[in-house]
Amino acid sequence: MFTNKFLKLGYVSLVAVVLGLIISASYVNTTQAEETKKVELKIEGMGCKMCAKTIESILTHCSGVMGCAVSYKDGKATVEVEVGKMGEVVDSLEGAGYSIDLHEMGLQLPH
Numbered sequence: 001m002f003t004n005k006f007l008k009l010g011y012v013s014l015v016a017v018v019l020g021l022i023i024s025a026s027y028v029n030t031t032q033a034e035e036t037k038k039v040e041l042k043i044e045g046m047g048c049k050m051c052a053k054t055i056e057s058i059l060t061h062c063s064g065v066m067g068c069a070v071s072y073k074d075g076k077a078t079v080e081v082e083v084g085k086m087g088e089v090v091d092s093l094e095g096a097g098y099s100i101d102l103h104e105m106g107l108q109l110p111h
Contacts, residue, residue, distance in 0.1 A: 034082040036066050041077045041089075045098045048072055058096055062089050 046055060052072040059068040059077065064085025070077045081089055090100055 034064070036080050036082055037086075038078060038080050039086065041079060041093075041100050043070075043075055043077055043093065043098050043100055046070075046072050046075055054096070055093065055098065058092050059089065062092050065089060 043055060046052060049072055052070040055077055056068060056070045059065050059070070059079055062081075062085070064082035065079060066082065067080040068077055079089060090102070093100055
């Protein structure tokens with residue numbers, strides 16, 4: 001009889017700890033949000049839907065990218081990225097064989 005009560009208390013305690021961690025983690029994430037910027041990139045070399053999916057995958061795996069939308073018809077990607085992380089985004093896309101005209105987009109990367 002005592003064993004069942006202690007097991008139930010143990011499960012309740014475990015659930016409370018897990019919920020507490022989840023609540024703490026979500027609080028930390030919202031308080032550490034970085035400043036972001038929405039940038040539209042003209043991407044050369046994207047000619048089909050598969051290219052757009054590939055670019056979307058590359059962008060979503062880049063550190064600092066909060067969201068993106070890719071259009072192969074327009075040859076553009078709209079990227080919401082943390083300030084200071086644009087260099088990694090451009091390097092990742094160029095490393096995959098795509099080119100971005102930074103001057104046309106009015107962008108400059110720090111040297």
